[in-house]
Amino acid sequence: MIALMFFTPLNERIQLTYRMLEIQSYLKQLESYLTRADRVFEEEARRYGCSEEKAKKALKSIKGFFLIEPVSMDPVGIIKRLEHLLKTQEDRVDDFIREVAVNASEAERSNMKNVLAANLALDIIYRVVRHIFLLAKKTKNYFYMVQLYMYLPEIMRIARSYFRALIPLKEGIPIGDSLGPLVAFKLGNGSKWREVAKNVIAYEREASGRKLIIIKAKGPGGEVGKPGDAVEKIVKEHDGKVKMIIMVDAAVKLEGERTGEVAEGIGAAIGDPGPEKYKIETVATEYGIPLVAIVVKEDITEAITAMPREVAEAADRVVERILDIIKKKTSEGDVVIIAGIGNTIGISQ
Amino acid sequence: MGEKGVERPATPYLLSTLVMVGLMMVIALFFITLAAKTESERNIIWAMLGFAAVLIVMMQMLEVVKARRAALEERKSISIVIECQECGEKLVRDFQRGDYVGKEEKCKKCGGKAMVTLIYSEKIR
Numbered sequence A: 001m002i003a004l005m006f007f008t009p010l011n012e013r014i015q016l017t018y019r020m021l022e023i024q025s026y027l028k029q030l031e032s033y034l035t036r037a038d039r040v041f042e043e044e045a046r047r048y049g050c051s052e053e054k055a056k057k058a059l060k061s062i063k064g065f066f067l068i069e070p071v072s073m074d075p076v077g078i079i080k081r082l083e084h085l086l087k088t089q090e091d092r093v094d095d096f097i098r099e100v101a102v103n104a105s106e107a108e109r110s111n112m113k114n115v116l117a118a119n120l121a122l123d124i125i126y127r128v129v130r131h132i133f134l135l136a137k138k139t140k141n142y143f144y145m146v147q148l149y150m151y152l153p154e155i156m157r158i159a160r161s162y163f164r165a166l167i168p169l170k171e172g173i174p175i176g177d178s179l180g181p182l183v184a185f186k187l188g189n190g191s192k193w194r195e196v197a198k199n200v201i202a203y204e205r206e207a208s209g210r211k212l213i214i215i216k217a218k219g220p221g222g223e224v225g226k227p228g229d230a231v232e233k234i235v236k237e238h239d240g241k242v243k244m245i246i247m248v249d250a251a252v253k254l255e256g257e258r259t260g261e262v263a264e265g266i267g268a269a270i271g272d273p274g275p276e277k278y279k280i281e282t283v284a285t286e287y288g289i290p291l292v293a294i295v296v297k298e299d300i301t302e303a304i305t306a307m308p309r310e311v312a313e314a315a316d317r318v319v320e321r322i323l324d325i326i327k328k329k330t331s332e333g334d335v336v337i338i339a340g341i342g343n344t345i346g347i348s349q
Numbered sequence B: 001m002g003e004k005g006v007e008r009p010a011t012p013y014l015l016s017t018l019v020m021v022g023l024m025m026v027i028a029l030f031f032i033t034l035a036a037k038t039e040s041e042r043n044i045i046w047a048m049l050g051f052a053a054v055l056i057v058m059m060q061m062l063e064v065v066k067a068r069r070a071a072l073e074e075r076k077s078i079s080i081v082i083e084c085q086e087c088g089e090k091l092v093r094d095f096q097r098g099d100y101v102g103k104e105e106k107c108k109k110c111g112g113k114a115m116v117t118l119i120y121s122e123k124i125r
């Protein structure tokens, strides 16, 4: 009997059934994340003066919202096209939130937008996992199932991160990704600021004789703004006479690295879909301005859930480091741009 | 298990345990009838078998409880730091909805202008 189990296809079938059961319970878990995410969204909508029925209907209508990436066979102007699509998508989501959260303030609407984004992410994860699971079941294909099974722990980790992001996002608690704006706040708070681009503000202050222009998204709602536009505009305002652009962002760490580790590098430290990074690189190249990147390491869960203490404390070290770099690599009278990249949720100016 | 962030589902564990215990019972029974000659020998084997089964079930139950606890999310507390700009007093309290970094508060000590300067989360042990 034992030989029969080990050396015949029966073994495979038993394994398949067993793994299927396991995947099914993961799938249940994903479903419950999604159900609870829906409930969070509906409760928030109710809080801001939307009827439960309307919220349910609206949420259902936006589920499965998608963006078709621009054609890349002819790459000319692809960034412009992508930017246009992203802007259209943003407008659509803005309209949607305004419709659902009637009485919300601007900041609260931004937070709602983030809650919706987490919800939609959970939705797509659930759909894809369910698709492969059902396909494997239907075709009795061992290899679909094995592939899914192998990736599931990672998928679950990501799904769980989104799930755990819901509460911080709805309540406006800074997340790990808010590190950039937090550094900008620490550097610029108390100085004069103005809005330089859509949802981006710029402080202006002096530090050891240098003029610092510090940009961040406009808070305390969950916004990332368009830092690319801001940097471009400021550089052009100064006729390109900017000595250095320093970008601060949170970066995904490798397993084993410590959360809150500060690292320095070269380039545009920004994880947007493309357009903002492109603008910054272009303007830096055009005027020959060095791009310095400072990142703080954290894992994906930490990046989208409430900011861990290690990351919050790293902000002070980053500020010191920036001032140090400025002192060493620029001279008095120079203009330096410092860009705090990331979601500014829970951080005002 | 230990891997943070990954919950193993509970059901298959229980299932596999039951299947394994059942299988062991069958095999053991087979050997018992072969090997045991006297009543007392048979009793000892039965006792050992029972003990092993109870042990395995208990271990698996523990595993399930652990997984459940992990699934209930490690509790995190959100704290905010309020700093007074006049007397330098630093105060840490729990986050409440509506707080944000840069929000102006009144200093509890001197009544002067204070500000929320930091919001962070910590695991509750």
Ligand SMILES: [Zn+2]
Binding pocket: B084, B085, B086, B087, B088, B089, B107, B108, B109, B110, B111, B112
């Ligand atoms: Zn005081």
